Amino acid sequence: MTLDHLIPFLASTAGAATPLVLAATGELVAERSGVLNLGVEGMMLVGAVTGFGVTLSTGQISLGLLAAMLAAMATALIFAFLTLTLQTNQVATGLALTLFGVGLSAFIGRGLVGQTVERLPNLSFPVLSDIPFFGPLLFRFDVLVYGSIALVLITGWMLARTRLGLIIRAIGESPRSGHAIGYPVIALRYLTVLFGGAMAGLGGAYLSLALTPMWVEGMTAGRGWIALALVVFATWKPRGVILGAYLFGGVTVLQFHGQGFGLAIPSEFLSMLPYLATIVVLVFISRKPQTILLNKPMSLGQNFRADH
């Protein structure tokens, strides 16, 4: 592979990875507080369709992105109300949220099929973007590519270094103790679930506004599930999300480059590669059970009721 190929390869990788980074980071924060929301795919779709629809009717891509976050937050709110207030089972409710999101987005999007908008523009930095090789490699992406990386860094800092992060982690480990010392467990979990919703919505909108500026039913094509897997892959640490998402995106794009060069490897095998890579890494980190045990929020998926 020459330099001429490397640059488009890395550019495609960033495009494939960014929606995963966004959705997985949001889910990671929710899981850190002890809530497992399997509805990521559904929330991404709702975000994708809303973002696209609003951008189409207002012509403002920033309004579209905002609307995508709000709409996905609204669906996350349904999930939060059911699991946190009404104490329904998180796994079943999350699955239902995905099915609901698939249907709802298709319903909302009926009039949007076959339309298109201007895509989220790539940024151009003075001087930096014109540096040979590094310019196109690092300084010509759209704002969300940089934003998603900043998001991961900020989230990592927030979880590890701030009081809020400490409390979120504490209620994820033991909501009962958190409650006993007076933290509003349910309210905080509402917040983390809503944050997860907003990020999933933004990830969905990245697909419908930046990667392929159009709305088509089911356009996330399973990326919400990959985002969920990435959280485990990252052992609930934000920086692992970047690694996982770029690895996954890179292998996805690599299979196409391999085919284009006429590699005699069956394309079905190549399309399997990203998933295979995920499994290999999962097996690798699971070899030391402590790694998972140490990092996995102990109360993940369990409901908490403050009874007194």
Place this chain on the structure above:
Amino acid sequence: MKRRNFFALTTLAAASLLAFSTPLRAAEPLKVGFVYVGPIGDAGWTYAHDQGRLALEKALGAQVKTTYVESVPEGADSERVIRKLATEGNKLIFTTSFGYMNPTEKVAKAFPNVIFEHATGYKTAKNMGNYEARFYEGAYLLGVVAGKMTKKNSLGIVASFPIPEVLRNINAFTLGAQSVNPAIKTKVIWVNSWYDPAKERQAAETMIAQGVDVLGQNTDSPATLQVAQEKGIYAFGWDSDMVKFAPKSHLTANTLDWSNHYIETAKAVIAGTWKPKETRGGLKEGWIKMSPLNAAVSADATKAFEAKKKAMIEGSFTPFQGPIKDQTGAIKVAAGATMPLKELMSMNFYVEGVEGSIPK
């Protein structure tokens, strides 16, 4: 006596019921079911079938009542859906994707009084016919335009699954391009999906990075065209006119119109004249329509395009007439011969000029 009266009365009642119900039954509409592989809003394959269904309703009005089930996965799930449509009283069922072939055949055996029509396959039974558009005629015409418009002599196709239907299109596209420009080569990237805009985009980006300057596709979303528009190269619409996604890059599109087939088949079933057949239609029968050529298409390319189109409508030319060689240079169709339908339906090779190998 009383008993006899009762008997007479009931017989009379039954007879009158029968008398009433017979004309009612005759006026009952023919129930027609459709099984779709994608959502009707896919702007491509399923959309085209649904337009055909709507045309059928419009043409036959109260004589038919149609229902459809969309986004049905190919394989075991589809059998359940087809069976359900049959038990719900649909007397004519169209199954509109290759992967429904074996399930359709199975259900057809269980419901001998229901008529099945399967799209793009090769099996028939007493109550099962198949139909397919000669889509490769359109693909050939796209190739003619591509061969004239390319500057680097490098064409690419974003392909879905390596099945005969898709291989026919890749080969026809390449043959069409070679007919006007023998130097061209075609790259193929398989995305193993009919419909995944993000993957289609990545495949298109890859080929452009590798030097392709005219792109075709055998997938259903307009993602390939959007990339072409961004990078300033040419591409074609597929299944439906996609010009609004890429006004500068969209040279023309190979579009499908199933209306004629759906209307004719329903009429035949109502009249009781339906027979299991392998129905084929192309440019001539109006099943394939080419959307308007882009202003960027040169006069020279337009001329070549129109000439081939005319020849195919008149029946004096078909894309798979010899001599045709495969990648190894072996003769697949001798000069002067045309490929028989059976071989067309089971095509499993690349013609000379396509790069790479078919995934096995």
